[in-house]
Amino acid sequence: MAAKNGFVQGYASSQIDERVEIIFKNFENFIDLVDMFEDNICDQITEEKRFNRRAEIGECGVRVQTSRKSDPTFSQASNHYDNIIDIRRGDLDKLLEYTDDAEGHRDEIETLELMRRDYTTVTSAMSVLSPKDRNELKDVLNKEKAIVDIIESTGNLYESVKSRLYRNRRKVKIQAKELIELRMGKAA
Template sequence: MAIQLVDDYAAADAGGKVDIICRNYPSFLGMLDSRIEGLVYTIETDRACSRHSDRGALGVRVQTSGTSDPTANTGISETMTRDALRTCDFSSGVLEGTENEIDYMYEAYVIRDMRKAYFLFNTQMCILKPKEKALFTSYINGAKDAAEIADELGITQESARLKIHRAKKKVKLSMLHCMQTKDRRDGKCRQEKQISLM
């Protein structure tokens, strides 16, 4: 499920990205953390397979120093890989010796963007009035459905759905403005960089 979430997010336009955050809000960060752990496991397995094939047909590893601690080495390697994936800083060579280095990097960048968008979404909810924010937050967190909100406010379910929709629309429009401003700025930076390279 976390893999599909990342794939869907990467393929979505800005509005679709906001919708994905809304639909998966309560478990969004957990799914991203799950995917990072899945990538750590995959990368470590990929590296182990590469090391194994580098040993040749015998597959025998000879320890020469007598001071090796395989458990500590594995833990350190996994921590370095995890940190590199979270920060998208691959300068330490954590992906060297893997077959899918570019794919791992791409997915790490998408996950970083997803995390940033999630936190932007949280800050954009502050544009809502306090009661509107409380209603919307309880809905997207899964604490209450439209029927429970309607009962609590003494309105029809249709009116509750409309209030939820309006709140989502306000947050989405604010997010889209921020995302499009970032895209315009990034595009301008890329154009300036291309011009300076000419």
């Protein structure tokens, strides 16, 4: 939980340049991380709601199933799916009803949505590069190739490959920053 809060809260408090660097650093699994944090918050919300509803009606915490009609596994999966749908639609009022920290959850969910939008913006910003340079940069960011692999395939010197990757990364960062600022309504 602390790692999640640190990563998501750190992202939320970062400036645009820093957010783009976080995306670059975690490029190969950035969306997987966002999905993981989203799943975690959905589970947390489900548990809080379940506990608070039971406490509200005075249940002591021990439940015995006697009807044989419920399917707890299906119910849990259905609740999780419904929570994901509510998050993606932005229907947070209903989702956060009966939770302990509605505002904290809302902030985290909004940050996760911001992370998704920023990632999409960074990948879109790569269009400023030629297809060859774009693929080369994506391969390095996805850790599919190292600089040594690029040197071997292109025959270029280490310094020229390193400089080209740095320039291309900088171009993408500048373009992504401009696009994010436009999306946020800030003047560049």
